[in-house]
Amino acid sequence: MGEELKLFGSWGSPFSRRIEIALKIKGVEYEYLEEDIFHNKSALLLKYNPVHKKVPVLVHNSKPIAESQVILEYIDETWNDNPILPRDPYKRAMARFWAKFIDEKCVPTIWKSFMSGGPEREKAHEEACELLSTLEGELKGKKFFGGETVGFVDIVASFISHWVGPVQEAAGVDVLTEDKFPMLYKWAEEFKNCPVIKENLPPRDKILAFFKARLEMLTSSYKNRV
């Protein structure tokens, strides 16, 4: 029986992009289905992810898997070439720890530092800088979080390399700059230049335009509140 692999994703979703990166690293063929996550989620998406109703969802031979980090581990365990997670249990634990740190701490705080207003934004900005500093410390002079090659944490951190740039430009706020976080900045450049990653970058202009519009809407509603 031929293998059937589908990815339900969204062009603007960092979580969805992670899965595409992993599948490309593994050299696995898949069918991509674009979801309109803001206005019109498909019946199939709702069927395959009834609990969270979100992208990404990977459907492998009709069996759905949801939640990006869960999907990444599934991909790594199903296709063994080019491992994403290390073999050693302690190194795996470290990778999972840092991936959790990124998703539970960095992502929400960085978003807040862009999307909120006034004193809330300032506080989030300060927190975001502290978190990025901690993350940068984990690089410890390595080329990637995974060592010599891209790994689990690098893929999860692609939110930082791919999204923070255009969104901070849209917001007019400097979060990730070369002088503030030289090692993280360097990591982002190395990461984006990897052949598999380079061919699969999200559309920067589209992200920039989307967030500019979104922020204008938020700023005007914030000004109306104040």
Next chain:
Amino acid sequence: MAEEVILLDDFWSSMFGMRCRIALAEKGVKYEYKEEDLRKKSDLLLQMNPIHKKIPVLVHNGRPVCESLVILQYIDETWPGKCSLLPSDPYQRAQARFWADYVDKKFSDLGRKICTAKGEEQEVAKKELIDSLKLLEGELGDKPFFGGEMLGFVDLAIVPFYTYFLAYETCGNFSIEVECPNFIAWTKRCLEIESVSKSLADPQKVYGFVLHLKKVNGIE
């Protein structure tokens, strides 16, 4: 080289610590238990978990592992012979990870709201908790445990929250057993297992702790 395993924990209030205690007991791993006073964290804790400064922390031959679900997987992978927590099939493993993640996303927040909020906010939280438990009942189906015939990753992830149910029910004035009898039946099956019953805190003590926290924070 002699193996050294230490668990930094707070015995009777941390659901996350309870998960680790059950896992270590299931695997038959001998470890040293170090009780932490969360109001006065030890140098060891701050050294082993400098980022979050939280328990539980598993220290194995001097190397720390933090975050309870990360610790559970580490325990499963390091001591693989006995009582597998995760199944061997990648799809089943993905399902187990998904549901453990679901529990983490939902329960702590809802529990807190049920214990501390009033009126509409509390009612909404109660309903959401019941809906979540019913969803989990659906996932359990006819199986004795989420792990199948034996305890598994998801069972360990969820069962410690049971110690807070008395607190939720009393603060929220509702009965979880009436709404979700299959879920409570599952918890009773878990409690018959020694590694679980020895690792879980006493719900009365937990309720007392919740009341104390509310008082300290000026919540009625």
